[in-house]
Amino acid sequence: MQFDGKVALVTGGGSGIGLAVARAITAQGGSVYITGRRQTELEKAAAEIGTQVFPIQGDVTRLDDLDRVYAQIEEKHGKLDTLIVNAGVAPFAKLEDVSEEHYDSIFNLNARATLFTVQKALPLMSAGGTIVLIGSVADAIGTPGYGAYNASKAAMRSFARTWANELAESGIRVNVVSPGPTETPMMAAASSEVRATLKSLIPLGRVGRPEEVAAATCFLASDQSSFIAGAELCVDGGMTQV
Numbered sequence: 001m002q003f004d005g006k007v008a009l010v011t012g013g014g015s016g017i018g019l020a021v022a023r024a025i026t027a028q029g030g031s032v033y034i035t036g037r038r039q040t041e042l043e044k045a046a047a048e049i050g051t052q053v054f055p056i057q058g059d060v061t062r063l064d065d066l067d068r069v070y071a072q073i074e075e076k077h078g079k080l081d082t083l084i085v086n087a088g089v090a091p092f093a094k095l096e097d098v099s100e101e102h103y104d105s106i107f108n109l110n111a112r113a114t115l116f117t118v119q120k121a122l123p124l125m126s127a128g129g130t131i132v133l134i135g136s137v138a139d140a141i142g143t144p145g146y147g148a149y150n151a152s153k154a155a156m157r158s159f160a161r162t163w164a165n166e167l168a169e170s171g172i173r174v175n176v177v178s179p180g181p182t183e184t185p186m187m188a189a190a191s192s193e194v195r196a197t198l199k200s201l202i203p204l205g206r207v208g209r210p211e212e213v214a215a216a217t218c219f220l221a222s223d224q225s226s227f228i229a230g231a232e233l234c235v236d237g238g239m240t241q242v
């Protein structure tokens with residue numbers, strides 16, 4: 001019960017990896033806020049998880065939504081121990097097809113909203129707090145058709161290095177979990193050709209499960225990783241490691 005008495009926020013906690021992380025934290029005694037744009041998805045997730053889960057509808061690219069989410073956490077629990085920055089998008093476009101809208105939508109969420117989600121959490125966090133950014137192995141490879149996504153995940157990896165330094169004096173640790181291809185709605189939205197190509201690159205011969213990413217995330221979010229900061233833990237079946 002390593003999250004006993006702890007309060008966590010998982011952005012994009014209504015589906016996929018975020019849902020698995022929220023489930024894992026509550027299973028280990030924590031209280032978890034989940035946020036996302038779709039109210040029905042959040043309510044479905046909350047009903048499935050059961051107790052100690054608090055859905056708050058919100059778009060993390062909107063700073064007033066972030067303020068509202070943190071105000072509700074402050075009012076109910078008065079603190080935040082763990083922040084999981086998970087909300088992300090990965091639309092496909094080859095370089096010649098990248099539009100302003102494509103680029104902006106990816107960087108607005110994966111990079112800009114990541115920064116403000118963390119910045120606005122800080123007043124609720126104190127020594128012993130943990131922040132885990134859900135990055136991607138995409139930060140280190142050049143999968144065709146995902147140039148803007150790959151670069152936005154590299155930005156997240158860079159943020160974690162700086163923030164691990166900046167927040168160390170407050171006793172807050174920042175780390176990154178980088179999944180490889182994982183069976184979620186995001187993965188299901190990719191073409192069968194892209195999915196087959198990605199799968200063929202994984203030494204373990206299969207895509208990951210959200211629960212496997214959640215286990216690594218809980219490790220970095222808990223005291224079990226108390227001497228780990230600024231690190232990236234790849235959960236990718238060896239895809240970028242061998």
Ligand SMILES: NC(=O)c1ccc[n+]([C@@H]2O[C@H](COP(=O)([O-])OP(=O)(O)OC[C@H]3O[C@@H](n4cnc5c(N)ncnc54)[C@H](OP(=O)(O)O)[C@@H]3O)[C@@H](O)[C@H]2O)c1
Nearest residue numbers: 012015016017036037038059060087088136181182184186
């Ligand atoms: N699946 C993979 O193969 C894979 C691999 C590497 C990294 N990742 C990363 O893992 C994270 C989770 O992705 P997933 O695979 O679990 O996909 P997913 O099921 O599509 O989850 C994405 C979540 O983000 C939420 N979201 C999107 N835009 C948002 C916004 N503006 N404000 C608040 N929430 C927002 C979505 O909810 P709403 O639509 O309701 O807002 C959804 O719950 C992402 O950061 C992704 O880049 C995934």
